[in-house]
Amino acid sequence: MQWSRTRHHSCLSWLAAACALCISTPALAHEVGESAGGFFSGLSHPVSGLDHVAAMIAVGLWGAQLGNPALWILPVMFPLVMATGGFLGLVGIPLPAVEVGIALSAIVLGLMVVLQARPPLVTSIAIVSVFAVFHGHAHGTELPEGQNGLVYSIGFVLATGLLHLVGILIGTIHYWERGKIALRTLGGLVLVGGLYFFWRAIE
Template structure:
């Protein structure tokens, strides 16, 4: 089996795992109502979150090691902090705009295969992670256990990053590189659509 097929299969497996896990977690009867399952489903069911999370993984692939692992670690950690701010209702303006812009900016970074220094890439990812986490935190169901809910959205985010990394593996070949950069263009356009939809 070629590496290109392995990348496509890996991406498909990641997406299938997320899709299959959603209904399974939706029917768990352990923990508080809206705990881990609600936290897990929140980013997975939000297309604006999904495309940005996948873009982080795709961009990490273009940046190579160590960014391929640093970015998907930085994002969930900072996102959890943003989630805590959302849960305790610390004011943060333009959250939805920040989320939409994350898709635009990260999509452009992938489309252009930009390679800034690691610290700059981590800073960009970290800034946008605050907005995503804040949205998750403010939308936590009232009956939720905050820790379980946060763990849910962090795990789901990590899986979406892995989907991006799996698909980004195609960038090792010229045709795959075009496919990955095209995905970046589509992500940026989708983010733009979210932005214009808010106007």
């Protein structure tokens, strides 16, 4: 009874929110248009490079493989540390060999998935955090000017989080015996991709 009442209230809440959003559709003032543009621009930025996508999905894959609490700690830490890297890039603090660092992230994370590595939690957080700084810095220096900073940032962080979620969802195949092999194969693909990106970075 309690559950159904709560669900009923929850449904009503979402319905009200949906109605409110629908009401806002006639609002075609240019400010809203610019905000929407900034949001989608931010949303598309993290998926614009295959090296970023591979590494971020690999974080989710590895998190799923490690299970609790790494499953949620890694994706929670990654956007925040990546934003720190982005902050450094935005305020003009240089970071050496960013592209090499990004390629190395795909190599190391792919390798972790292939080997089903289970280092201590602190070590896995440290590995993910170090590489997140490189990814964030690269994005920070590339962010376009002239858009709403917060709207762009929300889109950007949302896309990063969703990529992790994709990785985690794919990583759930780990619970099946054949899935474990498939997951390690995916890790191998990320590793190979990382080697290619590394070769391109030092070329």
